[in-house]
Amino acid sequence: xxxxxxxAVQALIGVPLYDxxxxxxxxxxxxxxxxxAVENGNPLFWDKEVAAAITGGQIxxxxxxxxxxxxxxxxPGASVDRKALQAxxxxxxxxxxxxxxxxxxETIFGEPVRIGDTLRVRQTxxxxxxxxxxxxxxxxxxxxxxxxxxxxxxxxxxxxxxCLGYRRPE
Amino acid sequence: MPDIHILTIDQVSEGQxxxxxxxxxxxxxxxxxxxxxxxxxxxxxxxDFAVGRNGMKHIFINTxxxxxxxERYITDWTGPMGRLGRITFQMKASVFPGDTMVLSGQxxxxxxxxxxxxxxxxxLAVSVDSKVATGCTARVALPKDKDDNPWTRKGxxxxx
Numbered sequence: 001x002x003x004x005x006x007x008a009v010q011a012l013i014g015v016p017l018y019d020x021x022x023x024x025x026x027x028x029x030x031x032x033x034x035x036x037a038v039e040n041g042n043p044l045f046w047d048k049e050v051a052a053a054i055t056g057g058q059i060x061x062x063x064x065x066x067x068x069x070x071x072x073x074x075x076p077g078a079s080v081d082r083k084a085l086q087a088x089x090x091x092x093x094x095x096x097x098x099x100x101x102x103x104x105x106e107t108i109f110g111e112p113v114r115i116g117d118t119l120r121v122r123q124t125x126x127x128x129x130x131x132x133x134x135x136x137x138x139x140x141x142x143x144x145x146x147x148x149x150x151x152x153x154x155x156x157x158x159x160x161x162x163c164l165g166y167r168r169p170e
Numbered sequence: 171m172p173d174i175h176i177l178t179i180d181q182v183s184e185g186q187x188x189x190x191x192x193x194x195x196x197x198x199x200x201x202x203x204x205x206x207x208x209x210x211x212x213x214x215x216x217x218d219f220a221v222g223r224n225g226m227k228h229i230f231i232n233t234x235x236x237x238x239x240x241e242r243y244i245t246d247w248t249g250p251m252g253r254l255g256r257i258t259f260q261m262k263a264s265v266f267p268g269d270t271m272v273l274s275g276q277x278x279x280x281x282x283x284x285x286x287x288x289x290x291x292x293x294l295a296v297s298v299d300s301k302v303a304t305g306c307t308a309r310v311a312l313p314k315d316k317d318d319n320p321w322t323r324k325g326x327x328x329x330x
Contacts, residue, residue, distance in 0.1 A: 030206070037199075037206040037235065040242035043174055044250040053171045054250055055321045062254045063237035070208035084209075099224065102233045106258040108330055112321065136225070154324075168225055 003130045009094050010128075017087050018123045022068045023075075026117045030067065031060050059112040065148060065157045068113070069121045087123040087144050088163055095128075097139050097165030104162040110155040118151045126160075139166030175249040179280065179288035179312045188247050188275035188292070193239075195231070197267040203235030230264035240294060240306050243273040251313050253320040255289065255330025259306040269298045278307075285327050288314045 035045050043050040044059065051058045060068075070084040083089050092100050113119065126143040146159040193199070197217075204214035209232045212219035220226045231239075236259060245252050265271050279291040294306040309330055311320035 030208070033202075033206040034238055035242075037202040038238045038242045040238070040245070042242070042245045042250050043172070047172065049171055050174060050250060054319060061238065061241055063234070063241040063257065064207075066234050067207050070210075072208075073210045102261065104258065104260040105233055105237070106256070107237070108256045109254050110328070110330075111324060 005128055006094065009091070012087075012090075013125050013128065016122045016124050017090075018121070020069060020121055022119045022121075023071060026060055026068060026113055026115055026119070028058060028115055031058075031064065031115075034061060034064055034067065055112055058115040060115070062109045062112070062157070063107065065107060065109070065113065066146070066159055068119050069146075069148075085123065085144065085146070085161065087125055088142075088161070091125065091128070091142055091163075092165050095140060095165055097167055099137065099139075099168060100163055100165040101136070102161055103141070103164050106160040108158045110157055111150060113150070113156055117156075119148050119156065120150075121146055121148050132164075134164060134166060136164065137166035137168045139164055141165075176251045176316070177248045177312055178316065178318075179282075179290070179314050182277055182280055182290055182312065184277055184280055186277040188243070188277075188294075191243050191246070191273040193271045193273070195265055195267055195269045195271055197229065200229050200231055200235075200265075200267060203238065204232045207232060207234035207238065209234060226264060226266075228266040228268070230266050233261070236261070236296070236304055239271075239273065239296065240308065243275065243294065244292065244308055244310055247275075248310060248312060251319060251321070253311040253323075254308065255311055255328075256309040257306065258308075259304050261304050263298070263301065263303040265296065265298060265303050271303065272297045282314070283329055285323075285329060286314075287320060287323060287327065287329065288312050288318070 124145045129141040144161045148157045201215045214232045220229045275294040292308045295302045296304040
């Protein structure tokens with residue numbers, strides 16, 4: 001494995017990629033699924049009266065930001081394997097690193113995501129490291145930033161992922 | 171509005187510990203979290219894939235569900251007026267079915283910013299067998315008093 005980043009990959013750094021809109025309007029069913037999975041009883045998400053009084057209507061938990069732009073597992077006419085954070089999977093393939101994990105995640109929250117919103121996301125590869133040896137195998141770390149705005153153009157959040165793409169030891 | 175728990179900034183001090191939360195993790199915990207976060211990748215629901223392909227010992231909790239657990243833990247403490255501004259976490263080890271994860275936290279800083287928003291900086295962790303599996307820092311806005319509501323802040327008045 002050479003340390004040099006291929007020119008085609010280098011050219012992707014800093015370039016906005018995959019400008020996409022959510023496939024469905026933000027809805028309460030997914031909010032309740034998420035709250036149920038972690039037994040989150042915050043009345044903001046269960047009591048319309050509380051939501052109206054505090055947030056001016058129903059909102060989604062802020063940490064659901066990345067949930068909204070994950071594609072359905074299957075959709076009519078979709079012929080390829082559908083993945084969220086496509087830039088991450090592009091890097092795995094382009095750098096020939098078959099395995100990958102997210103090692104850290106930072107999210108900065110803006111306007112609340114409201115029920116009925118449609119969101120738009122844009123992925124940007126911020127950096128790619130040289131070859132590193134880790135306990136999982138040899139590979140590279142990369143940082144991908146995902147900016148999310150709502151239908152009014154307001155910033156609702158920025159997700160920053162640091163990932164390790166690696167090849168397991170033989 | 172029903173009677174709800176609201177934590178205000180005057181009730182918080184640096185060094186204060188948050189009450190621990192203990193969660194016995196099952197395969198259902200992992201799969202429910204993955205599916206709720208629309209994460210269909212097989213290492214979060216298919217043990218054969220997680221072991222044979224990823225080299226893990228079992229399916230494991232996914233990143234967005236990690237975030238959901240931290241949010242639940244934080245807002246259990248703050249009540250619904252607590253508004254997350256920023257959260258950062260590092261996965262050091264995975265959490266598997268059979269583990270008991272312990273969420274813990276401490277107040278590191280209490281500040282009022284230059285636009286008058288009251289913030290609490292927290293250091294948090296998910297630990298298994300007394301080892302930190304996920305370390306986390308979070309910045310949360312709290313009401314300064316009963317008449318303040320961080321959720322009404324927007325634009326220049328919201329600087330997480």
